[in-house]
Amino acid sequence: MSTEMTTTAPAPVHLGVGDRVRLWWDALPRQTQWVAGVVGVLLVALLPVLRPPVLTTVGTDFAGVLAQFGMYALLAIGLNVVVGQTGLLDLGYVGFYAIGAYTVGLMTSPSSPWNLTDDWLSREWGWLFAVPVAVAITALSGLLLGSPTLRLRGDYLAIVTLGFGEIVRLLADNLSTVTGGGRGLNQIAYPVVGQSAERPNGIFSAGNTGLPLNSGTWWFWLSLVLIVLVLVVVGNLERSRVGRAWVAIREDEDAAEIMGVPTFKFKLWAFLIGASIGGLSGALYAGQVQFVVPTTFNVINSMLFLCAVVLGGQGNKLGVILGAFAIVYLPNFFLGRTELFGIPIDGNEIANYRYLFFGLALMILMIFRPQGLFPARQKLLTYGREVYVIARRAAAAATGRRTPDTTGGAR
Amino acid sequence: MSALVLAGGQVLADGVIDFNVGALGRNFWSLTVSGLTYGSIYALVAVGYTLVYGVLRLINFAHSEIFMLGMFGQYATLMLLGFNPSGDVFQQGVLLTIVFLGVAMVGGMAVSGGAAVVLERVAYRPLRRRGAPALVFLITAIGASFVIQEFVHFVLPKLTGNALGGVNAQQPIRLVQPSTQFELFGANVTNVDLVIVVAALALAFAVDRFVNATKFGRGIRAVAQDPVTATLMGVSRERIIVLTFLVGGMLAGAAALLYTLRVPSGVIYSGGFILGLKAFSAAVLGGIGNLRGALLGGLLLGVMELYGQALFGTEWRDVVAFVLLILVLMFRPTGILGESLGKARA
Numbered sequence: 001m002s003t004e005m006t007t008t009a010p011a012p013v014h015l016g017v018g019d020r021v022r023l024w025w026d027a028l029p030r031q032t033q034w035v036a037g038v039v040g041v042l043l044v045a046l047l048p049v050l051r052p053p054v055l056t057t058v059g060t061d062f063a064g065v066l067a068q069f070g071m072y073a074l075l076a077i078g079l080n081v082v083v084g085q086t087g088l089l090d091l092g093y094v095g096f097y098a099i100g101a102y103t104v105g106l107m108t109s110p111s112s113p114w115n116l117t118d119d120w121l122s123r124e125w126g127w128l129f130a131v132p133v134a135v136a137i138t139a140l141s142g143l144l145l146g147s148p149t150l151r152l153r154g155d156y157l158a159i160v161t162l163g164f165g166e167i168v169r170l171l172a173d174n175l176s177t178v179t180g181g182g183r184g185l186n187q188i189a190y191p192v193v194g195q196s197a198e199r200p201n202g203i204f205s206a207g208n209t210g211l212p213l214n215s216g217t218w219w220f221w222l223s224l225v226l227i228v229l230v231l232v233v234v235g236n237l238e239r240s241r242v243g244r245a246w247v248a249i250r251e252d253e254d255a256a257e258i259m260g261v262p263t264f265k266f267k268l269w270a271f272l273i274g275a276s277i278g279g280l281s282g283a284l285y286a287g288q289v290q291f292v293v294p295t296t297f298n299v300i301n302s303m304l305f306l307c308a309v310v311l312g313g314q315g316n317k318l319g320v321i322l323g324a325f326a327i328v329y330l331p332n333f334f335l336g337r338t339e340l341f342g343i344p345i346d347g348n349e350i351a352n353y354r355y356l357f358f359g360l361a362l363m364i365l366m367i368f369r370p371q372g373l374f375p376a377r378q379k380l381l382t383y384g385r386e387v388y389v390i391a392r393r394a395a396a397a398a399t400g401r402r403t404p405d406t407t408g409g410a411r
Numbered sequence: 412m413s414a415l416v417l418a419g420g421q422v423l424a425d426g427v428i429d430f431n432v433g434a435l436g437r438n439f440w441s442l443t444v445s446g447l448t449y450g451s452i453y454a455l456v457a458v459g460y461t462l463v464y465g466v467l468r469l470i471n472f473a474h475s476e477i478f479m480l481g482m483f484g485q486y487a488t489l490m491l492l493g494f495n496p497s498g499d500v501f502q503q504g505v506l507l508t509i510v511f512l513g514v515a516m517v518g519g520m521a522v523s524g525g526a527a528v529v530l531e532r533v534a535y536r537p538l539r540r541r542g543a544p545a546l547v548f549l550i551t552a553i554g555a556s557f558v559i560q561e562f563v564h565f566v567l568p569k570l571t572g573n574a575l576g577g578v579n580a581q582q583p584i585r586l587v588q589p590s591t592q593f594e595l596f597g598a599n600v601t602n603v604d605l606v607i608v609v610a611a612l613a614l615a616f617a618v619d620r621f622v623n624a625t626k627f628g629r630g631i632r633a634v635a636q637d638p639v640t641a642t643l644m645g646v647s648r649e650r651i652i653v654l655t656f657l658v659g660g661m662l663a664g665a666a667a668l669l670y671t672l673r674v675p676s677g678v679i680y681s682g683g684f685i686l687g688l689k690a691f692s693a694a695v696l697g698g699i700g701n702l703r704g705a706l707l708g709g710l711l712l713g714v715m716e717l718y719g720q721a722l723f724g725t726e727w728r729d730v731v732a733f734v735l736l737i738l739v740l741m742f743r744p745t746g747i748l749g750e751s752l753g754k755a756r757a
Binding site: 087089091148149152153155156158159160162163164166167170171173174299303306310352353355356358359360361362363366367370 | 469470533534537538541543545546547549550551553554555556557558560561562564565566684685688691692695724726727729730733734736737740741744
C-alpha cells in the first residue's frame, strides 16, 4: 500500500503554512488540544505579571492596555458573529457597546436619576447585578434595531446601522437629564472584593495601582474568563444548526432561503447575540473606568472594531482576537517609546498616525488578502471531528508524506 | 427645561425632550429658507452618491471625505489668491467677490474631482478587476476615508507648514458679510442664502442636462442600465466610471465652497463625515441612483431637519436626519422617486 502511494505520487497540493498548522492542530487528540489551550490561556494571563521586556508598553500601564484588549476582543468576537459568520455589515456596533456601558452607569451611578445603589442595591454587588441586565437590554436593543432593518439589503443595512450608532451617541449626549449629557455619569459601581489595608476599595478599584497586581491585571483576568466563556458559547453555536444557517446566509442569502433556512430569523439571532456580547463588553468597560461619556462611543470606534474583525480574518474567532490585539496594542506599543532595538523613533508620532495606518492596512488588505490575515477555513460542519482526521490523511497522501497510521511501517 | 410646551406656551407635562410647536409655527418661513440653503448643499453632495451608485451599485462611503477635501481645496485657493485668515470680512465689491468665489469654487472642484478620480483608481479599480463582493468595496471605502481624514489631520500640516489641516478648524476666510436682501413671508433672505441656492440650482440644472442630454451622459445612463450591453455597444465602461467619479467629486467640491459660505468655521478634517451621512440619507430619501431624486431628497432633508430642530431643539437636528433615513429605508427603501439612473427618461 505504501509503495503504491509513493510510486503513483499525485501532483503535490500546495498547502500554506496556516493550513498545515491547522491540519496538525485538528489531528491532535482532544485532550492534548484542551491542555494546550489551557496552557496558552494561562501564558496570556501571565503577561501583565511577567511584563516581558520589549513587549511591555512604555507610555501607558501594560496591564491597562491588556484590559482594554480584553474588552476589544469581546467586541471583536461579537461583531464577528454578525459580520464574519452571517455576513451582515454592522457599522453601528459601538451603539451596543454604549448601551451596555450606559445601562450599568444608569443603574449604579449616583449622578443618574435611576440609580439603584441608594435603595436596595449595594455598592459592592451593584455591578455584578447590573451586568446581566445590561446584556439583556442590549440584546433587546439589537432586536429593536434588527427586526425592522434586517430586511434591507447589505449595503443599506450598513448605513442604517451607522445611523443607529450615531443616534445612540447623540441620545447619550442630548438626554442630559438622564445621562448627564456631555458630563457623563461618574462613580459607576465595580465589584468590591479583596479589600486590604493597602487596597481599601478592593482589587478591581481604579485606585489599585500597586504593581504587579493592579486593577488593570484583575480586569484583564476577568475579561479573559468572559472571553473563554463567550468563545465556548459562540463556538458551539457555530457548530450547530444555527451556525450552519449563518454560513448559508453569508454565502448566498437567496439560496439559503430557497433551501428552507428562515433567513430573517437567523439574521435576527446573529444580531441579537452579537449585540449582547457588545453589551457585555460595554458593561465591563463601565465597571473598569467607573465613568462613561458620550465621546467614548463615537462612530469612528465602530470602524475600529470592524478593522479588528477584518484584519484578523472574518469568521475566524481566534483571528479576530488577534485583530483586536493589533488594534489596541500596536498604538500603545509605540506610545512614549523613543527607541526600538537601538533605532531612535518618535513613538508618540507613530501612535498618533494609527488611524492612517489602519486605513491603509484595510485598503491594502482588501486588494491583496480580502479574507484577512488569519482567514477562516470552511469545515464540513455536519460531520464534526472525524472529518479532520480523514482530511489530514488525504492531504498527507497528496503531499506524499508518510502517514504513520496507514502505512504498515517500512516505506 | 424638560417640559412639553404647546403653541400657547402652557406646560403640558414634564418630559425629557422639549416639544416646541410654537417655535416651529413662528419661524416656519425662516426655517424653510435656511432649510433650503442647507438642503441644496446636501443635494449637490447627494448627486455624487447617486451617480456612483447608479453606475457601480456601490455606496462610495469615502465621498464625505471628498467633500471635506473640497473644503480645503477652496480654502487653499483663497489663500493662494492672497486672502489670509483674519476675523474681518474682506470688502471687495460685489463683482470682484463673485469672481473670487468662482475661482475658489473651481479650486475646490478641482481638488475634489481629482481626489475622487484618484480614489477610484487606487482603491476601487483593483477590486473591480478582482471581482470583489460588495462588502469588500465598502470596507475599502471605510479604509480610504480613514486615510483621507488622517492625511488632512496629520500629514497636510507638515506639508504646508501648519497653514492647512491639523487638529483645529481653519481660521475662516470671510468674503461675504451675510446681510438681508429681502423678506419672504416675513423670513429674512440673506445674500449668502441667495448665492447658495442659485449656485446649487444652476449646478443641479447643469448636471441634469449633462446626464440627460449629452453623449457622455448617455454613456453613464447606458452603463447604469446594463453594463454588458453598453460595453457591446461601444461604451467604455472604465472611462464612464472615471467620468462618474469626476462629476460627483466636482459637485462635492462646489458644495464645499457653498457650505463654507454658510458655515465659515467648518473647514476641519472631521467636517465631512456627518454631512456626508446626511447627503447619503438625502440620496436614499429621493431614491438612490436617481439624479433628480437626489436633488429633491436633499432639499426635503434640509427643510425637515430644520423643522425638527425647531420642534425638538438644536441638539436633536442630526437625530432627526438619521431617524428620517431609517424610516425611509423601512417603509420605502426605493425612495420617493424610486427610479434608477438607467431607467430615467432619456
